[in-house]
Amino acid sequence: MTITETGFTYDGVRVKVSSSVLGLGLSARLYYAFFITPPSIDPKTVCSGSPVTLTVKNPYTGYYYNWYNSSNTLVQSSASTSYTFTPSTNTTYYVEAVELGNPVNHYSARIPVTITINPISSGAIGTSQTICTSGTPTAFTNTGSATTTGAGIISYQWQKSIDNITFNNIPSATSATYTEPAALTQTTYYRRVATSTLNSVGCSAISNVITVTVNTLNPGSVGSSQAICFNTTPSSFTDISSAVGAGTVSYQWKKSTDNVSFTDIPSATSATFTETLSLTQITYYRRVASSVLNTVVCNSTSNTITVTVNPLPTITLGTAPSACQEITSAPLIYTGTTGSPVTYSITWSGAALTAGFTNVSNVTLPASPITLTIPGAAPMAAYSGTIVVKNAGCESTAVPFTFTIHPKPATPSFSITTSN
Numbered sequence: 001m002t003i004t005e006t007g008f009t010y011d012g013v014r015v016k017v018s019s020s021v022l023g024l025g026l027s028a029r030l031y032y033a034f035f036i037t038p039p040s041i042d043p044k045t046v047c048s049g050s051p052v053t054l055t056v057k058n059p060y061t062g063y064y065y066n067w068y069n070s071s072n073t074l075v076q077s078s079a080s081t082s083y084t085f086t087p088s089t090n091t092t093y094y095v096e097a098v099e100l101g102n103p104v105n106h107y108s109a110r111i112p113v114t115i116t117i118n119p120i121s122s123g124a125i126g127t128s129q130t131i132c133t134s135g136t137p138t139a140f141t142n143t144g145s146a147t148t149t150g151a152g153i154i155s156y157q158w159q160k161s162i163d164n165i166t167f168n169n170i171p172s173a174t175s176a177t178y179t180e181p182a183a184l185t186q187t188t189y190y191r192r193v194a195t196s197t198l199n200s201v202g203c204s205a206i207s208n209v210i211t212v213t214v215n216t217l218n219p220g221s222v223g224s225s226q227a228i229c230f231n232t233t234p235s236s237f238t239d240i241s242s243a244v245g246a247g248t249v250s251y252q253w254k255k256s257t258d259n260v261s262f263t264d265i266p267s268a269t270s271a272t273f274t275e276t277l278s279l280t281q282i283t284y285y286r287r288v289a290s291s292v293l294n295t296v297v298c299n300s301t302s303n304t305i306t307v308t309v310n311p312l313p314t315i316t317l318g319t320a321p322s323a324c325q326e327i328t329s330a331p332l333i334y335t336g337t338t339g340s341p342v343t344y345s346i347t348w349s350g351a352a353l354t355a356g357f358t359n360v361s362n363v364t365l366p367a368s369p370i371t372l373t374i375p376g377a378a379p380m381a382a383y384s385g386t387i388v389v390k391n392a393g394c395e396s397t398a399v400p401f402t403f404t405i406h407p408k409p410a411t412p413s414f415s416i417t418t419s420n
Contacts, residue, residue: 047203122205132298152196229394245291313339331369341389
């Protein structure tokens with residue numbers, strides 16, 4: 001039997017007989033009630049799918065506690081002051097305190113406790129993308145906002161990672177969308193955490209992950225600069241180190257005469273390149289490497305090769321030289337040079353060689369005149385030759401000249417007449 005009086009619940013009464021009354025031969029029954037203080041417990045808010053622990057506040061030593069579900073079905077009876085379970089919906093549980101007694105136990109009133117579910121759906125964000133090294137991804141869009149069927153307040157926090165395992169919050173990235181301001185040099189992963197806050201309890205759900213793949217590309221390097229002579233071709237340009245990229249790598253050689261505007265060289269798509277054209281001015285070459293990954297093309301340029309074109313030296317000859325027969329040397333006068341030539345060479349015609357003239361090769365260029373060696377037995381004729389001059393690396397075009405051997409004057413004859 002239970003008795004309720006002005007809000008207090010008594011679980012029963014006992015009868016006690018007074019000895020003093022019995023001494024008088026009278027009997028009397030005195031009734032008193034056993035009062036069990038009801039347990040105190042706070043309502044709970046819990047995230048969807050998470051366990052919740054209901055705990056009695058200020059429990060009494062030696063009490064048992066009975067826990068009942070929303071159907072008032074006993075689910076736990078023990079000395080433990082808490083009960084843990086995973087609710088699936090908003091619900092109400094009950095708890096009562098039990099004082100173990102003899103011959104009967106004493107029960108408090110059953111106290112309800114409300115459990116509120118704080119559900120949150122993460123929503124969705126834009127798809128993955130591929131960018132080039134040191135590029136920035138396009139803005140990450142909100143393809144589906146986070147939702148809750150409860151009364152929670154929804155907020156967002158964007159996170160990123162370089163290993164798709166450990167994610168860190170991005171400062172101030174708390175909108176439904178996000179634009180990455182930093183240039184990326186490695187593949188990076190992004191996700192959005194949506195949080196519903198209800199009764200000071202925050203429950204979170206994580207969106208899909210956006211993978212920003214960085215198409216890394218190292219262009220490698222090509223052979224060093226060189227100097228050539230006017231109207232000649234440079235040496236082949238070598239591949240010092242090949243390009244390395246995350247995608248499929250290809251090459252395109254380019255050239256320029258101002259080191260600013262470069263144009264493609266047709267069919268020059270190998271790691272090395274050989275110029276087939278003779279150059280008449282300084283020219284610049286470089287190799288562009290391309291990497292294709294997920295249909296995204298990224299380009300990176302090698303070092304620049306400078307091909308310096310040195311002008312050819314020149315020599316200007318004076319009056320055509322000549323000498324009389326049997327003279328063994330004659331001056332070849334020149335009036336000036338360009339390009340600082342340091343040596344000269346003379347090549348004689350076949351007739352001259354037959355007459356005894358000999359070619360001269362890479363002899364130090366003296367101050368004008370150059371001394372020609374004349375074979376003394378050469379017959380009278382005009383003999384042709386060419387002269388070239390060289391500086392450290394370039395040779396002039398051949399300059400023709402004619403050397404004429406004149407007949408030796410006849411020996412004069414005279415007579416002496418004497419008179420007495």
